[in-house]
Amino acid sequence: MISAAAAREIVMAHVPVLPASPVPLLDALGLILTEDVVSGLAFPTCDSSAMDGFAVRVPDVAAATDAAPVSLTIAFTVAAGDTADRILPKGVTCRIMTGARIPSGADAVIMLEDVTEASGRITVREAIPAGEFIRPCGEDLLAGATILQRGTRLTPPRLALLAAIGRTEVMVHRRPQVAILSTGDEVIEPGQPLQPGQIYNSNAYAMAAWIQEAGAVPVRMPIVPDSLDATRRLLRKALTYDAVVTSGGVSMGEFDFIGKALASMGTVHFTRVAQQPGKPFTFATVGRKPIFGLPGNPSATMVGLELYVRPALRGMMGHPNRYRPMVLARLDEALTLKSDRMQFLRARVDHQPGGYTARLTGPQGSGLITAMAWANALLVIPTGTGRLLAGTGVTAMILEPELLLEGGLGGDLLTWG
Structure with missing residues (x-):
């Protein structure tokens, strides 16, 4: 033995x-990358609007004030997904949607609520800085950048990042x-x-x-x-x-x-x-x-x-974190145990203002199910342990990670064995 x-x-x-295998993104949640992922494109792929509003040339509205507003004709509309290379002439504006490509010549976007619109024109009452409400090409990531490294666990946002650069599958264990x-x-x-x-x-x-x-x-x-x-x-x-x-x-x-x-x-x-x-x-x-x-x-x-x-x-699956976290918990009750083997007691651990506390969830017979069904932790009791008094600190293997979030981890994690 x-x-x-x-x-x-x-x-x-x-x-x-x-071994590494290609897996579709929708099947890869929680898996571990076996490749460095390099983006083949910038994101955003072009200058785009951060708001619904109107694209303008900054010099056209530089003199705008409440006393002397500037009026611009709405020349056209650019919708999200419009791939045409539009050009904004001097002295006019265009309606633009969130995520839409900024037309050549425009260097700022004015929000809808910051202008007055009537009869196909807008009235601007203040100057705006260059770059206002524009997401520049590559603001989030540049082409050629390593966006995820080998050994990374794939979470929902990381899968979204892979989809954003056009990947449909990824190499993982x-x-x-x-x-x-x-x-x-x-x-x-x-x-x-x-x-x-x-x-x-x-x-x-x-x-x-x-x-x-x-x-x-x-x-x-x-x-x-x-x-x-x-x-x-x-x-x-x-x-x-x-x-x-x-x-x-x-x-x-x-x-x-x-x-x-x-x-x-x-x-x-x-x-x-x-x-x-x-x-x-x-x-x-x-x-x-x-x-x-x-x-x-x-x-x-x-x-x-x-x-x-x-x-x-x-x-x-190549996970770097293979084991459950363990914390110190203080017994709510005295226990008398067999001492010839290591014990793994089914218990309920709770977080109190003074730290974690533990109490058995019921009789500990091997053939019983209920105690395990109600447990959120296993208490790890070393060989040779006889009686434990209430208040004694014991190692608790946490089975429900929500408990750690509730308790803020409560200090250093422990190990057994």
């Missing part, structure tokens, strides 16, 4: 970063496709009548959601019956994808076949981890493809997804 920190180190050492396998004759799909001794396949939904939240693509496979041949057959099919996550079948029981099947297919790196929940956890590789054999108890499955599967998938 190895420590949780050693298990995580082994997992991350055997997770390949997926693609999303891994992850096969999901639940095991056991007792497991049935939700919606079917439940008989005594059967359970619904909740773990498949937990696995799919965790995988999707990490940015990868879950692929549901059939439930694996309690048979070594069936386990091998479905694992081989699952290995056509980038990674495999299973639940159940990894303990020491007569009908636990995941470990036996993997031993004949690839390299099993470990089968037991000194943690609670989730001691029976098998990690293997077949070629360069990782297989995560998680325990079948729901809380143990979900803790394994959080501790190992999520960071591994983010690693496959």
Whole structure:
């Protein structure tokens, strides 16, 4: 049996970063660039109007005052999207829309509300500076500029920036496709009548959601019956994808076949981890493809997804930040714990004026779901810890990033292991 920190180190050492692939912009949110993006054009691509108004030659209105206003004829209209190279003669104006190309000769725009319009003419009552309400060509970026660097995570504004320079796809580490396998004759799909001794396949939904939240693509496979041949057959099919996550079948029981099947297919790196929940956890590789054999108890499955599967998938996508943030929280209650393994306790962390506080969300049995459903953090309790008094500081792994925004991070982030 190895420590949780050693298990995580082994997992991350055997997770390949997926090669660069072209991905359409609309599918690239959250992915990591594998190229430096150089703009082939300036933005804006030409001098354009920042307002709805009237384009003028500054000398034509330089003498305008309330006492001696200047009147200009509206010669034409320039709409946004008009690509014609228009010329504004001296002594006249043109109506212009926001984003429209500035006609040659014009060097300022007057807002609609700053003039009086009547009978095809405008009256101007004050001088304006050159460049007023004009967005110059290249104001935002210049042609040839590197606008995004390799290793950048693609956010909505960055995708908009790529679209603004005409890109339709981008080179990134693609999303891994992850096969999901639940095991056991007792497991049935939700919606079917439940008989005594059967359970619904909740773990498949937990696995799919965790995988999707990490940015990868879950692929549901059939439930694996309690048979070594069936386990091998479905694992081989699952290995056509980038990674495999299973639940159940990894303990020491007569009908636990995941470990036996993997031993004949690839390299099993470990089968037991000194943690609670989730001691029976098998990690293997077949070629360069990782297989995560998680325990079948729901809380143990979900803790394994959080501790190992999520960071591994983010690693496959080249994410620099693979782990959840961790903060110091003070217990609202006293706890008496087993001391032979590292504990990952399901808890609710709140931000108070004095910092973060933590309280367990319910009974901590591995087979229970409710405590995990209400948790927004895992409390990381080191091996050898017995009784903890109320007010004791503990490390909290934050599962909901909104909590950090609410608390303003509250100081330095921590690590475990």
